Amino acid sequence: MDKFTFLDGLVAPLDRADVDTDQIIPKQFLTSIKRTGYEAGCFAEWRKAPDFVLNQPAYAGAQILLARANFGCGSSREHAPWALRDFGFRAVVAPSFGEIFFNNATKNGVLPVALAEPEVDELFRACAASPSVRLRIDLERQSVTTADGARTFCFNIDPFRKYCLLNGLDEIGLTLRHEDKIRAFEERRRAEVPWNF
Numbered sequence: 183m184d185k186f187t188f189l190d191g192l193v194a195p196l197d198r199a200d201v202d203t204d205q206i207i208p209k210q211f212l213t214s215i216k217r218t219g220y221e222a223g224c225f226a227e228w229r230k231a232p233d234f235v236l237n238q239p240a241y242a243g244a245q246i247l248l249a250r251a252n253f254g255c256g257s258s259r260e261h262a263p264w265a266l267r268d269f270g271f272r273a274v275v276a277p278s279f280g281e282i283f284f285n286n287a288t289k290n291g292v293l294p295v296a297l298a299e300p301e302v303d304e305l306f307r308a309c310a311a312s313p314s315v316r317l318r319i320d321l322e323r324q325s326v327t328t329a330d331g332a333r334t335f336c337f338n339i340d341p342f343r344k345y346c347l348l349n350g351l352d353e354i355g356l357t358l359r360h361e362d363k364i365r366a367f368e369e370r371r372r373a374e375v376p377w378n379f
Contacts, residue, residue, distance in 0.1 A: 220269075
């Protein structure tokens with residue numbers, strides 16, 4: 183997993199609440215357990231509409247998705263953060279998130295940033311005024327700052343999730359930090375109970 187430390191990115195405003203994982207990545211794209219190859223499926227049904235925000239040239243290359251409350255609700259599919267990541271998003275800013283989506287996102291290098299609803303409203307107003315809004319997200323400082331530095335918003339994140347994101351550690355990476363101890367244990371067990379091997 184790539185480290186997430188600091189992101190200076192273009193914002194794509196998805197002005198919808200209760201965006202569920204079935205909308206983020208429809209079921210017909212769930213044909214693999216690989217973590218890549220889902221860009222075409224990301225919001226596939228909504229992208230059929232020419233005026234959908236992610237079809238607009240102004241938002242090409244956006245790395246930050248701005249959304250409304252309860253983003254990522256619905257089923258537990260881990261493919262949702264995989265699809266967002268493949269599409270180019272490294273962070274989602276919203277007032278709240280589906281709990282399972284939040285967990286899956288942090289385990290896959292996508293930072294869910296929960297800001298207060300009035301702060302999210304302010305960012306949506308800025309996006310309505312200009313299609314080129316950029317934000318700077320600093321995970322170490324747990325802050326979101328406008329490109330001109332005029333506004334800074336703070337967010338909370340569990341220290342363990344923060345540590346994992348800053349260091350690029352998913353569950354496999356966390357386990358492999360103890361690879362020497364695991365190998366030593368396996369060798370000792372092989373000597374103690376060789377009939378199990």
